[in-house]
Amino acid sequence: MLIEGHDDQKLRRVGARIKSRVDQASNAADGARGGSSQFIPALFYPAGNSDYAQALTLKRALIEKHDGKSLEEVTPGTELVTERGTCYRVQTEARVGIHTIPPNQAKERLLSDFKLLPGIRETTERALKERGYRSIADLVEHDRFGAQALHFLELVETRNSGELIEWVGRRFPRSYPLALQTSGFHTPDQLLFVDVESLGLFASPIIIIGVAEAVDETLTVSQYVARNVGEEPAALAALLSHVNASTALVTFNGRAFDVPFLEQRFAYYRIHGNLQRAHFDMLQFARRRWRGLTPDFKLTSLEKHVIGARHSDIPSALVPEFYETYLRTQNAGPLVAIIDHNRHDLIALAHIFSKICEG
Numbered sequence: 001m002l003i004e005g006h007d008d009q010k011l012r013r014v015g016a017r018i019k020s021r022v023d024q025a026s027n028a029a030d031g032a033r034g035g036s037s038q039f040i041p042a043l044f045y046p047a048g049n050s051d052y053a054q055a056l057t058l059k060r061a062l063i064e065k066h067d068g069k070s071l072e073e074v075t076p077g078t079e080l081v082t083e084r085g086t087c088y089r090v091q092t093e094a095r096v097g098i099h100t101i102p103p104n105q106a107k108e109r110l111l112s113d114f115k116l117l118p119g120i121r122e123t124t125e126r127a128l129k130e131r132g133y134r135s136i137a138d139l140v141e142h143d144r145f146g147a148q149a150l151h152f153l154e155l156v157e158t159r160n161s162g163e164l165i166e167w168v169g170r171r172f173p174r175s176y177p178l179a180l181q182t183s184g185f186h187t188p189d190q191l192l193f194v195d196v197e198s199l200g201l202f203a204s205p206i207i208i209i210g211v212a213e214a215v216d217e218t219l220t221v222s223q224y225v226a227r228n229v230g231e232e233p234a235a236l237a238a239l240l241s242h243v244n245a246s247t248a249l250v251t252f253n254g255r256a257f258d259v260p261f262l263e264q265r266f267a268y269y270r271i272h273g274n275l276q277r278a279h280f281d282m283l284q285f286a287r288r289r290w291r292g293l294t295p296d297f298k299l300t301s302l303e304k305h306v307i308g309a310r311h312s313d314i315p316s317a318l319v320p321e322f323y324e325t326y327l328r329t330q331n332a333g334p335l336v337a338i339i340d341h342n343r344h345d346l347i348a349l350a351h352i353f354s355k356i357c358e359g
Contacts, residue, residue: 055318059325062333071227071332075339080224082241084233084271088225090339096219096350098188099358103159106184110156110164111136113178116171117148159185161248161278174255175284183280183357186248188214193250193353194239195345196258197338199320205229206265207323208338209239212346219350221343225335228327233269236262240273248278252299252349255281282352289356303348306355310344313337 066074077090110116112135114125133139136156139149155163161182168179183191193212199205210223222242224235239262251258259275266273287297294305303310314322314337322334 051315055314058314058337059322059334062337063329063331066331066333066336069332071335074332074336080234080238082234082237084237084269085231087231087234087238088227089238090223090225092221092343094219094221094347095217096214096347097217097354098191098214098350099354100188101181101184101357103184106181107156109181110178116152116168116178117145120145161185165278175288180280180285180356182278183248186278190246190248191250192242192247193346193349194254194258195251195342195349196261197319197342198261199323202261202264205232206235206261208342209235210342210346211239211242212350213242214350219347221346223339223342225339232265233271236265236269236271236273243275248280249275250280250282250349250353253281253283255279280353282349282356285356286352289359299345299348302352307348307351313344314341
């Protein structure tokens with residue numbers, strides 16, 4: 001939903017301040033490009049780095065392969081018209097069975113951990129269970145813990161996963177398994193897997209917003225591509241078409257990056273988009289699940305451990321450089337590599353979510 005007129009003055013002021021800062025940064029970046037094929041590489045890759053060298057080799061091969069071809073010829077899609085302009089939509093499907101936690105199991109495990117209530121630690125929990133209390137529901141009439149138990153029970157009975165995640169986070173680390181149990185209160189088709197590609201850190205344009213939705217054994221991937229930075233608002237508006245009251249977000253490091261970034265870009269364009277809802281950031285749960293089993297917790301490393309390594313991919317840090325090359329040369333090859341990278345990230349995210357829930 002878009003804001004009309006001057007109904008939200010606060011958002012307008014925030015957006016204006018952000019826009020001013022971004023415009024200054026963009027002007028500086030435009031002046032610095034000057035035809036250079038290197039946008040930000042030296043910040044992440046020292047001279048002679050093999051990953052960077054392989055990425056440059058891939059980029060040259062893609063430019064040669066797609067010389068003279070349009071994006072539409074190379075990557076089939078449709079031009080999407082939104083209230084905020086047009087962008088390019090690419091839709092694909094992958095066979096991914098999403099395993100979710102059974103809702104009855106989620107309810108039972110949440111209500112069995114008394115330590116979720118303020119004032120209860122292991123010793124108190126043990127004493128209460130020795131006195132015959134087996135569930136938080138049994139504590140509703142307790143003199144000391146009754147009020148909190150009733151509140152928590154209401155959240156569980158109404159399957160208010162967003163509030164439950166926050167509740168668990170106040171008592172335990174966000175990677176605590178009970179936080180993920182609340183995902184069992186959502187059916188697979190209510191889960192929205194989200195991954196964005198941008199031209200850098202905050203105050204930089206988003207160039208691809210990828211979302212994936214599950215139906216039966218099929219994962220439908222929709223990618224909203226900004227063929228130039230002017231199409232970013234349309235991509236943002238397209239994302240909101242996938243969000244409704246029952247939607248829960250699934251991301252990888254999305255609490256720290258994707259969602260705050262999207263909210264900042266909404267404010268920049270004065271778009272009212274509410275992403276405050278149940279949010280399962282799989283980076284946190286993956287760290288707990290596979291600690292010591294992978295060299296690091298990059299999505300590509302976890303993907304290799306869970307489903308096997310992908311081929312001919314570009315490092316996330318080089319997305320801005322590939323996009324800059326695409327803009328400068330108007331060769332679709334580098335942009336195709338970013339689209340492929342984003343799609344693979346979404347599919348890997350769905351596999352990781354499913355694997356952790358299954359386990």
